[in-house]
Amino acid sequence: MNAIQDTYPDELSHCYGCGRLNPDGLQIKSVWNGNEAIARFTPRPYHTAVPGYVYGGLLASLIDCHGTGTAAAAAYAAAGREPGTAPYLRFLTASLRVNFLKPTPLGPELIIHGRVKELAGRKVVVEAWIEVDGETTVQGEVVAVQAPDHMLANLLRRD
Numbered sequence: 452m453n454a455i456q457d458t459y460p461d462e463l464s465h466c467y468g469c470g471r472l473n474p475d476g477l478q479i480k481s482v483w484n485g486n487e488a489i490a491r492f493t494p495r496p497y498h499t500a501v502p503g504y505v506y507g508g509l510l511a512s513l514i515d516c517h518g519t520g521t522a523a524a525a526a527y528a529a530a531g532r533e534p535g536t537a538p539y540l541r542f543l544t545a546s547l548r549v550n551f552l553k554p555t556p557l558g559p560e561l562i563i564h565g566r567v568k569e570l571a572g573r574k575v576v577v578e579a580w581i582e583v584d585g586e587t588t589v590q591g592e593v594v595a596v597q598a599p600d601h602m603l604a605n606l607l608r609r610d
């Protein structure tokens with residue numbers, strides 16, 4: 452199945468965390484399986500906090516963009532619509548909470564999980580966590596709000 456970010460229109464695909472058209476970005480890919488969304492990311496050696504461990508800001512970015520991606524995928528699924536179809540269901544981070552439970556080792560692939568806690572109106576609350584070598588090292592919550600119509604209209608007009 453396609454990653455939700457691969458279904459975003461070009462004009463909305465420049466995000467540093469998850470835009471497929473941002474060559475300098477992280478290009479996170481979140482795949483919805485009907486129950487949760489999963490992303491996989493292997494940090495580079497320069498994503499270091501202290502030697503051997505991943506920088507927390509990167510981990511927060513993974514939770515952030517995987518959260519908005521999970522929100523988009525879940526919103527399309529809840530509406531019974533094909534992901535990426537217009538009118539676009541594209542979400543902004545209104546709130547991001549991250550708890551670093553233990554240091555995250557740098558080297559192995561990280562698995563980022565996202566599950567919907569609440570979906571109502573334009574708001575989706577996503578709980579997300581990062582797993583590495585079978586252990587959860589980071590746990591977070593994203594409040595994602597659907598981009599307002601006027602914002603979307605502006606962005607889609609500009610490119």
Ligand SMILES: CCCCCCCC(=O)SCCNC(=O)CCNC(=O)[C@H](O)C(C)(C)COP(=O)(O)OP(=O)(O)OC[C@H]1O[C@@H](n2cnc3c(N)ncnc32)[C@H](O)[C@@H]1OP(=O)(O)O
Pocket residue numbers: 463466519541542543544545546571572573574594596597598599602603606
């Ligand atoms: C369009 C493509 C964009 C690509 C984005 C890539 C992802 C990102 O990194 S986004 C960057 C960081 N985020 C931002 O810059 C967002 C800045 N904030 C905003 O633009 C606005 O505050 C925005 C759009 C999030 C919400 O504003 P608005 O649309 O007026 O929301 P509003 O109608 O008041 O509220 C909608 C719902 O969200 C809830 N909500 C809004 N803000 C928050 C918040 N900070 N915390 C918790 N809940 C919130 C409201 O309570 C309301 O809930 P309910 O429906 O249950 O009453």
